[in-house]
Amino acid sequence: MSEFQSIETDLEKHSPIISSLLALGHNLLNEMEIRPRNIDSLTRSVQTLEQRWVLLKDLLRARKLEFDDIHVAWRSVDEALKRASKMITDHERFLTELKRTSEEGLQGIRNEYKSLENFKRTLEDDDKVIQQLAINYSDVLRNYPSADINGEMRNRMKELNNRWDALNATFQESLKNVGEKFF
Numbered sequence: 001m002s003e004f005q006s007i008e009t010d011l012e013k014h015s016p017i018i019s020s021l022l023a024l025g026h027n028l029l030n031e032m033e034i035r036p037r038n039i040d041s042l043t044r045s046v047q048t049l050e051q052r053w054v055l056l057k058d059l060l061r062a063r064k065l066e067f068d069d070i071h072v073a074w075r076s077v078d079e080a081l082k083r084a085s086k087m088i089t090d091h092e093r094f095l096t097e098l099k100r101t102s103e104e105g106l107q108g109i110r111n112e113y114k115s116l117e118n119f120k121r122t123l124e125d126d127d128k129v130i131q132q133l134a135i136n137y138s139d140v141l142r143n144y145p146s147a148d149i150n151g152e153m154r155n156r157m158k159e160l161n162n163r164w165d166a167l168n169a170t171f172q173e174s175l176k177n178v179g180e181k182f183f
Contacts, residue, residue, distance in 0.1 A: 018049070022053075073140045074140065081157070081160060087126060094119065
C-alpha cells in the first residue's frame, strides 16, 4: 500500500513540472521564429511527452484498483482465517474439557460420548468452512498470482490446516477411547 502512496506522491510532485513542460512546448510551437524542421520535432516531443504522462497516470490508476481489489480479497481471507483459527481454538478447549468429564465415572463417559457424537456434526459443518476458506484462498491466488509473494497467507493456511488435522485426529482418538470405555 505504501508503495502506491509513494508513487502517487511522486506523480503529484511531477504533475506541475509536466504541465509546465507541456505549456512551454505549446508556447514554443506558437512562436513564429522557429524553423519548420524544429516545429515538427518539437510537436512530436510534446505529443510523446503528453501521451506518456497520460499512459503513466492511467497505468497507476489501473494498478491501484487492482491493488485495492487484492487488498479487499486478502482482508476477506484474513478475516476468515482468524475466525477459523478461533473456531479451532474453541474446539480444542472443548475436547480438553470433555476429557475431564470422562474421569467422573460411567455417567461422565456417557456424557462424553453424547457430546462427542454431537461434536462430530459440528466438525463436519466446520470442515465445510475450512474447505471454503481454502477455495477462497485459491481464488485470490488464481485471480492475482502475485498476491502472496512472501508466502505469509500460504503459511497461515498451512498452519490452520495442520491444526485442523490435529484437532480431527484428537477427536477420532477421543471417540475411539470413549467407545472402548463405554462399550
